[in-house]
Amino acid sequence: MLVLGVETSCDDTAAAVWDDGTVRANVVSSQDELHEEYGGVVPEVASRDHQRLVVPVVQRALEDAAVDAAALDAVAVTHGPGLPGSLLVGLSFAKAFAQGLDVPLVGVNHLEGHVYSVDLDPPAPDRPFLCLIVSGGHTELVRVGSDFQHDVLGRTRDDAAGEAFDKVAQLFGLGYPGGPAIDRRAARGAPTFQDFPRSRLDDFDFSFSGLKTSVLYYLRDRSDAERERLLAEHLDDLCASVQAAVVDVLVDAVRHAVGETDAEQVAVVGGVAANSSLRRRMEAVGDDTGIDVSVPDLAYCMDNAAMIAQAGAQRLAAGHASPPTLDVESNLQL
Ligand code: KG4
Ligand code: ZN
Numbered sequence: 328m329l330v331l332g333v334e335t336s337c338d339d340t341a342a343a344v345w346d347d348g349t350v351r352a353n354v355v356s357s358q359d360e361l362h363e364e365y366g367g368v369v370p371e372v373a374s375r376d377h378q379r380l381v382v383p384v385v386q387r388a389l390e391d392a393a394v395d396a397a398a399l400d401a402v403a404v405t406h407g408p409g410l411p412g413s414l415l416v417g418l419s420f421a422k423a424f425a426q427g428l429d430v431p432l433v434g435v436n437h438l439e440g441h442v443y444s445v446d447l448d449p450p451a452p453d454r455p456f457l458c459l460i461v462s463g464g465h466t467e468l469v470r471v472g473s474d475f476q477h478d479v480l481g482r483t484r485d486d487a488a489g490e491a492f493d494k495v496a497q498l499f500g501l502g503y504p505g506g507p508a509i510d511r512r513a514a515r516g517a518p519t520f521q522d523f524p525r526s527r528l529d530d531f532d533f534s535f536s537g538l539k540t541s542v543l544y545y546l547r548d549r550s551d552a553e554r555e556r557l558l559a560e561h562l563d564d565l566c567a568s569v570q571a572a573v574v575d576v577l578v579d580a581v582r583h584a585v586g587e588t589d590a591e592q593v594a595v596v597g598g599v600a601a602n603s604s605l606r607r608r609m610e611a612v613g614d615d616t617g618i619d620v621s622v623p624d625l626a627y628c629m630d631n632a633a634m635i636a637q638a639g640a641q642r643l644a645a646g647h648a649s650p651p652t653l654d655v656e657s658n659l660q661l
Pocket of ligand 1: 337461462463464465488489490492493504505506507510597598599600601602603628629630
């Protein structure tokens with residue numbers, strides 16, 4: 328089955344061609360530079376840019392895959408959660424495209440797409456497995472069963488892990504998105520330089536807003552000269568300290584959940600799963616505990632349409648095609 332995946336939930340315009348489990352093309356056009364001067368995604372700017380990019384990005388994917396649109400069997404598209412104006416561009420395009428080709432349309436939950444990204448990079452975990460979804464908008468610990476049963480064990484009560492990286496990076500003057508910049512600098516810094524808070528909540532819920540506030544106060548409570556010196560001489564150390572705080576919390580939660588649920592397989596997905604320290608530490612969890620740990624290839628951690636096509640194809644196989652009245656759901660949950 329040949330499936331076109333389309334993803335426009337935030338600031339990346341993405342299209343992919345999926346061919347029975349093989350990704351034949353995976354095109355992502357990032358708007359990072361557009362949003363950098365604002366320190367985050369500006370919804371109006373994002374939706375306009377999706378409108379400009381969606382057709383050329385889909386064309387590029389079809390060309391890369393050497394596939395004629397007429398050969399497609401289905402179109403899978405993200406219909407939530409995300410920015411309403413951004414989702415609407417992808418969904419409107421996908422509806423019209425599917426209708427023009429007279430093929431089924433399937434709406435995909437963006438978070439389910441991230442979960443299914445583990446199947447793109449074999450060996451895919453058997454169900455059930457424990458999945459940590461960590462992105463710019465979400466931090467959720469989920470037990471993934473078969474037949475699209477997702478049991479949410481916990482989620483963030485305030486900021487997402489990626490949001491914490493992005494907000495702290497802004498305080499450090501590192502631009503947007505902040506995760507990759509912090510990751511690169513942290514590799515050269517000392518994680519013990521400053522002890523930033525690691526919030527541990529009773530259940531499997533997360534909280535990262537305290538970390539951002541703590542960094543804010545750490546910088547604010549110093550003289551201008553001292554702050555400048557710290558940022559000039561110890562930025563790598565500060566990045567390493569922040570990264571250690573976020574990664575400690577995530578790894579602890581996974582270890583705890585493994586103990587509580589007898590999970591035999593764990594996956595970490597989403598943009599923050601690209602973090603080099605988190606990847607290393609999760610590998611170590613696998614080595615210590617003997618459980619299988621899957622972390623997708625970097626290209627499938629960040630927002631992409633291959634994961635949307637993968638999840639959509641599974642849904643179609645289970646008879647879950649969407650009606651032409653499918654609408655965006657900006658607050659869609661798992
Ligand atoms: O999954 P994603 O591409 O988009 C959302 O669905 O939100 O995740 C984007 C998030 C951003 O917050 C970005 O800073 C973070 O993932 N991120 C990272 C790294 N690469 C991306 N965070 C930490 N380390 C990285 N290497
Ligand atoms: Zn995402």
